[in-house]
Amino acid sequence: MSAGTIVFALLLGFSAGLLAGFFGVGGGILFVPTLVALGLSQIEAEATSLLAILPTVAAGTWRQRRYGNVDRRAALTLGLASIVGAVAGVQIATTLPEDTLRRLFGVLLLGVAGQLAWRARRAAPYPSES
Amino acid sequence: MPLKLLAIGLVAGLFSTLFGVGGGIVVVPLLIIALGFESKRATGTSLAAIGITALAGTILYAFEGHVDVAHAALVGLPAAAGAVIGTGVQQRLSGRALMLAFAGLVAALAVWLLLS
Numbered sequence: 001m002s003a004g005t006i007v008f009a010l011l012l013g014f015s016a017g018l019l020a021g022f023f024g025v026g027g028g029i030l031f032v033p034t035l036v037a038l039g040l041s042q043i044e045a046e047a048t049s050l051l052a053i054l055p056t057v058a059a060g061t062w063r064q065r066r067y068g069n070v071d072r073r074a075a076l077t078l079g080l081a082s083i084v085g086a087v088a089g090v091q092i093a094t095t096l097p098e099d100t101l102r103r104l105f106g107v108l109l110l111g112v113a114g115q116l117a118w119r120a121r122r123a124a125p126y127p128s129e130s
Numbered sequence: 131m132p133l134k135l136l137a138i139g140l141v142a143g144l145f146s147t148l149f150g151v152g153g154g155i156v157v158v159p160l161l162i163i164a165l166g167f168e169s170k171r172a173t174g175t176s177l178a179a180i181g182i183t184a185l186a187g188t189i190l191y192a193f194e195g196h197v198d199v200a201h202a203a204l205v206g207l208p209a210a211a212g213a214v215i216g217t218g219v220q221q222r223l224s225g226r227a228l229m230l231a232f233a234g235l236v237a238a239l240a241v242w243l244l245l246s
Binding site for chain 1: 132135136137138139140141142143144145146147148149150151152153155157161165167170171173174175176177178179180181182183184185186187188190191192194196197198199201202203204205206207208209210211212213214215216217218219
């Protein structure tokens with residue numbers, strides 16, 4: 001791994017963390033393409049992204065708890081229910097061909113971009129704030 | 131409310147391991163729209179839930195031998211520093227400013243997708 005590659009990885013990692021803090025996501029949307037660019041296969045990038053998410057969410061949650069923004073019961077319910085979905089997701093991802101998985105991820109990115117554009121265009125962002 | 135939370139969690143988990151993402155992209159809007167969470171509370175709660183989801187996903191993928199610990203550290207550790215700064219900045223932005231930042235992210239993602 002060259003020095004340039006390491007700097008690239010560190011910068012993208014830092015950016016992904018900033019986004020995680022802003023928007024309550026783990027940064028995986030950026031981790032996966034970064035890891036693919038670093039030479040990992042799509043399935044390795046996705047699996048490794050999940051591990052990379054852990055320090056990010058730990059830091060983010062620590063900060064959010066200080067601000068009183070975490071509903072602990074809801075988070076626990078969501079998290080435990082997600083394990084069932086996660087088992088199914090791994091089964092599907094490991095069964096799918098590599099290029100199909102990568103194309104699906106591309107579609108996900110397009111969907112995310114579209115969702116954000118749609119939300120930003122609305123005058124009142126969310127019902128709770130209108 | 132618990133049923134809706136369970137359903138959101140289930141979908142988030144599937145998304146998470148299928149795509150290698152935390153699932154916040156699904157959880158944050160659903161908490162706001164389906165359960166009436168205020169946006170900062172949705173963000174914070176989603177982050178905490180993602181911790182559990184990503185841990186489960188990592189363990190499941192580790193059994194398959196797909197997890198590269200060195201690469202995870204290379205992007206994950208600077209990301210943790212970014213997350214601390216990101217949440218700090220979020221507290222000083224209004225809900226509307228947060229939406230504008232969202233719009234900026236859309237534009238960046240669109241350009242990035244077109245160029246890659």
